[in-house]
Amino acid sequence: MLKKFNQLSFVIGAFFAITAVILFANELLSGMAEKINLYSAAAFLAFGVFMIYLSSKEES
Amino acid sequence: MDLKMADYCIIILYFLFVIGVGFVIKRKIKSSNDFLASSRTIPLWITSLAFISANLGAQEVIGMVASGAKYGIVTVHFYWVGAIFAMIFLGVYMMPFYYGSRARSVPEYLKLRFDEKTRGLNAISFAVMTVFSSGISLYALAKMLEIILKWNFDISIWIAACIVMVYIFMGGLTSAVYNEVLQFFLIVLGFSPLVIVALQDAGGWAAVKANLAPNMTHAWKYMGDKDANPLGLHFMSLIFGLGFVMSFGYWCTDFLVIQRAMIAKNMREARLTPIVAAVPKMLMPLIVVLPGIVAIALMQPALANGYKIPVDESGQLNYTMTLPSLIAHYYPSGLLGVGITALMASFMSGMAGNVTAFNAVFTFDIYQPYFVKNKSDRHYLIVGKCVTVVGILISVMTAYIAKGFNNINDFLQLVFGFVNGPLFATFLLGMFWKRTTAHGAFWGLLAGTVGAALTHGLTMAEGKGGWIAPLYEIKSGMGQAFIVALVSWIVNFFTTILVSLVTKPKSDEELKGLVYSLTEKQVDHGGPWYKRVTPVALLLLLITIILNIIFF
Numbered sequence: 001m002l003k004k005f006n007q008l009s010f011v012i013g014a015f016f017a018i019t020a021v022i023l024f025a026n027e028l029l030s031g032m033a034e035k036i037n038l039y040s041a042a043a044f045l046a047f048g049v050f051m052i053y054l055s056s057k058e059e060s
Numbered sequence: 061m062d063l064k065m066a067d068y069c070i071i072i073l074y075f076l077f078v079i080g081v082g083f084v085i086k087r088k089i090k091s092s093n094d095f096l097a098s099s100r101t102i103p104l105w106i107t108s109l110a111f112i113s114a115n116l117g118a119q120e121v122i123g124m125v126a127s128g129a130k131y132g133i134v135t136v137h138f139y140w141v142g143a144i145f146a147m148i149f150l151g152v153y154m155m156p157f158y159y160g161s162r163a164r165s166v167p168e169y170l171k172l173r174f175d176e177k178t179r180g181l182n183a184i185s186f187a188v189m190t191v192f193s194s195g196i197s198l199y200a201l202a203k204m205l206e207i208i209l210k211w212n213f214d215i216s217i218w219i220a221a222c223i224v225m226v227y228i229f230m231g232g233l234t235s236a237v238y239n240e241v242l243q244f245f246l247i248v249l250g251f252s253p254l255v256i257v258a259l260q261d262a263g264g265w266a267a268v269k270a271n272l273a274p275n276m277t278h279a280w281k282y283m284g285d286k287d288a289n290p291l292g293l294h295f296m297s298l299i300f301g302l303g304f305v306m307s308f309g310y311w312c313t314d315f316l317v318i319q320r321a322m323i324a325k326n327m328r329e330a331r332l333t334p335i336v337a338a339v340p341k342m343l344m345p346l347i348v349v350l351p352g353i354v355a356i357a358l359m360q361p362a363l364a365n366g367y368k369i370p371v372d373e374s375g376q377l378n379y380t381m382t383l384p385s386l387i388a389h390y391y392p393s394g395l396l397g398v399g400i401t402a403l404m405a406s407f408m409s410g411m412a413g414n415v416t417a418f419n420a421v422f423t424f425d426i427y428q429p430y431f432v433k434n435k436s437d438r439h440y441l442i443v444g445k446c447v448t449v450v451g452i453l454i455s456v457m458t459a460y461i462a463k464g465f466n467n468i469n470d471f472l473q474l475v476f477g478f479v480n481g482p483l484f485a486t487f488l489l490g491m492f493w494k495r496t497t498a499h500g501a502f503w504g505l506l507a508g509t510v511g512a513a514l515t516h517g518l519t520m521a522e523g524k525g526g527w528i529a530p531l532y533e534i535k536s537g538m539g540q541a542f543i544v545a546l547v548s549w550i551v552n553f554f555t556t557i558l559v560s561l562v563t564k565p566k567s568d569e570e571l572k573g574l575v576y577s578l579t580e581k582q583v584d585h586g587g588p589w590y591k592r593v594t595p596v597a598l599l600l601l602l603i604t605i606i607l608n609i610i611f612f
Contacts, residue, residue, distance in 0.1 A: 005084045008106060008238050012245055015077050019070055019398065026066035026394040034392040040253045041394075047249065 007058060013051030020045035061208050061388045067397030074246070074401045078227050078239045078408070085231030085238065092440035095232035096420040097164050098323040102234065106241055107329065108336035111320040112344075113240035116247060117410020118200050118403070121348055125386075126379035128345075128352020129369060131290040131538075132276030133611060134283070135352070136345045141303040144338050144604045146311035148597045150321075151335040154312050156582050157491055158322055159330040160573055165322075166315040167425040173490045173574045175498035176429065181505060183425035185479045186315060187418055191451050193476070194414035195458020201407035202459065208384045209400070217459050220404070224412050225452040228419075229445055236416040237320065243405035248340075250402030251347050251383075257390050258354045261365055268357040276353065279611040292535025293542065301542025305549040309484035316417040327582065331593045338600050342607065355382050411455065419447040474516065481545040482508020482552030489556050494568070494575045500560030508552025515547040516540070 004010045023041035027033060063071075093099045102110075127135040163169040167186065171179035202216040227235045262268050268277070275282040275289050282288040283295035291298070311317060311334070321333035358367045367389045372378040387399040423444045432439070486505055489496040517528030521540035534540045572578050582593075589595040 005080065008241060011077065011081060011084075011238070012242055015073070015242060016245070016249070018073055022066055022069050022073070023394045023398075026064075030064075030066075030393070032392060034394070036253055036257055036390070037392055037394045040398070043253075044249060047245075 004055065007055040009051045009058060010055035013048045013053075013055060015048070016044045017048030017052065020048060061384075061396070061400075063209065063397065063400070064393040066394045067400065070394075070397035071401050071404070074405065075223055077242065078223060081238045081242070082227030082230035082235045085235040088234065089230075089232055089441075091437050092423065092444055093164075093437075094234070095441055096416075096423055096444045097319075098232070098234045098237065100323055101325060102237060102323045104324060104329040104332055104336060106237060107320050107324045107333045109244045109340070110237040110240040111317055111333050111337040112340050113244040113247075113409055114317050114320055114413035116244060116344075116406060117413065118197055118204075118407040119410065121247060121251075121403070121406040122200075122204075122380060122383050124345075124348040125352040125355075125383040128349040129356045129377075129382045130352070130379045132272065132353055132356075133279050133349070134275075134289060134291050135349045136279055136607075136611065137298060137302060139341060139345050139349075140279075140604050140608050141298065142307040143311060143341050144600065145303065146307040147334040147338045147341065148600060149308065150312045150318070151331045151333065152593060152597050153576070154487070154491065155321055155331045155334070156327065156579065157574060157576075158318060159324070159327055160579070163322075164424050165421050166313060166318055167421055169574075170486075170490075170501070171425075171429075173571070174496075174501045178486075178498055178502045178505070179425060180430070181502065182483075183421050187421050187426060189476050189479065190316060190414040190418040190421070191454045192458050194411045194418070194451065195455040196462055197407050197410040197414070198455050199459035199462040201404065201411075203463075204384065204403065204407075207381075208388065213463070217456060220408060220411070221452050221456050224408055224415065225449060228412060228415055228448050228452075232444070232448075233319070233323065233416045233420070236412040237323070239412060240320075240409050243409040244340075246398075246405045247402045247409075248347060250398045250405075251351070253395060254386055254390055254399065255347060255351050255354075258351055258358070258386060261367075261390075262354050262357050262363050267363065268354055271357050271360040271362050272353070276356070279608060281612055286535065286539075290536075291538055293539045297539065297542050297546070301539075301546045305481060305484065305545040306542065308488075309480050309482075309545065309549070313483045313487050314480070315421060316413050319417055319420065328584075328591075328593070331582070332591075332596070335593060335597050335600065342600070342604060351386055352379075352382055355386055415448060415451045415455070418451045419444050422447045422451075477541060477544060478509050478512040478516070478548065481512050481548035485549050485552040485556060489553070489560075490575075492576045493560075494571055494577055495560055495565050496556060497560040497563040497565045499563040500556040500558075503559045504552040504556030507555040508548040511551030512544050512548035515544045519543065 020041040023037050027037055089095050124135060124138065158169055161169055161172055163172055167179045167183035170182050198217055198221060201220055202213045205211040205216045206213045227239060259265065283298060286292055286294045321330050324330040324333050355369055357363055358365060359369065369377045369379065370381045370385055387396065391399045423440055427443055428440065482505060485508065486501050490501060516525045519532045519534055519540055520526035520530035521534040522537045524537055525540055534543065568578055584593050
């Protein structure tokens with residue numbers, strides 16, 4: 001797992017995926033249901049997953 | 061602005077990641093070359109994004125949003141006139157000399173092409189400029205956090221300085237470059253929702269256009285008359301001042317950005333670095349100019365929704381606060397943390413870029429040639445690490461000086477302009493006219509700097525300049541900067557030619573690989589078109605021209 005952090009695309013992907021999770025959790029726990037937070041979290045998650053996918057392609 | 065738990069979590073996550081990158085890279089640092097020059101191992105997508113991100117400091121992000129609000133769409137000239145052409149020129153014509161000469165820095169290229177005194181002059185002025193710029197970034201970050209979040213100024217300075225120091229100290233240039241790429245995505249993705257929601261609130265681009273004066277939404281239409289456009293400039297001054305002298309002077313000679321291209325894996329990727337970087341640069345006005353224009357539109361009676369750009373003590377609009385005020389207005393808790401983190405990232409990115417350029421130039425171009433020659437590589441690695449710490453401490457000191465003297469930033473920007481303005485003439489002549497001599501380059505640079513200072517002293521704009529005699533009034537400070545740069549370039553250009561004609565040039569043998577006419581031309585065949593320098597450069601030139609026509 002630690003080796004993965006040598007790949008910048010994985011680091012970026014992980015950062016945005018975790019940020020998305022924080023935004024989703026914030027919406028769930030606060031009950032604010034701010035659309036801008038939800039849409040942004042979805043976009044960050046999609047971008048994060050895409051970067052992680054790229055890093056796995058790079059590795060193989 | 062009040063931050064909640066989610067916002068703090070995102071800020072802390074960012075800090076953990078940037079320091080984590082330093083830890084991971086640390087294991088790869090074995091030599092001074094790894095630490096200060098990344099041993100030329102970085103892939104193209106990273107060098108390109110780092111190239112653009114090194115320029116994406118706070119002055120760029122906050123400053124361009126402010127200019128968008130103040131001057132309108134003409135601010136895009138800083139991209140579509142003042143960047144793309146120079147970046148393409150750098151990739152096509154100049155990178156072969158920087159990369160091919162095996163120089164580790166821009167001042168080292170000057171040593172190879174000219175002599176030690178020209179390298180010394182450039183290295184010392186560059187080192188001073190970068191370390192002070194880093195301090196100004198630090199000051200601006202702490203000031204911004206003090207104003208918008210009521211955070212303690214001292215604590216903000218020391219935390220930000222320590223974080224940047226830790227990740228550069230551990231991973232050197234590679235760590236800074238990796239973090240710059242992360243910062244790039246954070247800035248782009250962090251501010252994109254703001255642009256979308258603010259534009260939607262204003263009713264779209266058509267509504268913005270309908271509610272602003274026409275000269276705020278046309279990039280070229282009003283540039284024929286200097287009194288008709290917000291910049292107060294005729295298009296000829298814009299093209300030569302910004303589009304030629306300032307733009308080429310910055311993008312083609314500033315080691316801060318060129319360093320990112322010099323660490324590419326091979327010559328083709330080094331040449332492609334600024335060209336690929338031109339793609340996000342071309343689109344950057346969407347993130348940093350458009351929000352400013354939308355902000356000023358939202359203050360028009362027909363679109364008023366409660367948003368206002370804050371005013372300063374004198375009651376004037378404080379344009380610098382445009383971006384933070386938009387974030388405060390539109391971002392709820394959660395995304396607010398992303399926005400604040402993106403702001404911090406832009407400050408830290410600017411600071412880290414300056415510190416890594418400073419430690420490379422200080423170690424390779426000042427310490428090694430002038431103080432301690434012929435030591436082991438380990439010695440220079442340790443020096444490079446120590447210089448990182450010293451550079452950060454000087455930055456902190458500069459930040460405190462800036463706090464005490466309000467005008468220090470203006471003063472430093474002015475001095476930087478005097479030094480940077482004429483530099484491109486030296487490189488242009490040095491690379492493309494083999495008759496240019498070392499004495500010509502040195503005296504040309506000095507004369508250009510004096511010419512810049514005299515022009516500033518004899519012109520006046522927005523209450524600035526005219527310290528010798530205010531002989532000529534210019535409408536905007538930006539216009540004054542263009543004219544100062546233009547004069548300094550012309551003075552340098554002709555002084556270099558005149559002195560070169562009466563002094564002895566280097567032999568052709570010594571200039572191989574350093575001058576266009578004596579260097580083997582780069583063959584750019586093979587591989588798909590999108591991996592070749594010339595087709596990509598031509599395509600980008602075409603798109604840039606089309607963008608200028610669309611927003612004419």
